[in-house]
Amino acid sequence: MRPLLPGGFAAVTPVLGRPTRTASVASVEDGLATLALTVALDDGTITLLGDAVVALD
Incomplete structure (x- = not known):
């Protein structure tokens, strides 16, 4: 995988x-x-990779 760009972006x-x-x-x-979050294109290119923390109230 490519190195991440600032903000968790991996590709344009x-x-x-x-x-x-x-x-x-x-x-x-x-x-x-x-939560582990991913945004990817149809060809499998990952454009955004990150985590989110959610309070369970």
């Missing part, structure tokens, strides 16, 4: 590109869920 999304987003639960601890 082309004009008229149709990115698909996916998320999976990476962990749940102490009332917090960590």
Whole structure:
């Protein structure tokens, strides 16, 4: 995989590109869920890669 650009961007999304987003639960601890996030193009190129932490109230 390519090195990430600032902000977690891994590649540029082309004009008229149709990115698909996916998320999976990476962990749940102490009332917090960590999600692994990916945005990819149809050819498999990953354009965004990151994590999000969500409070489970």
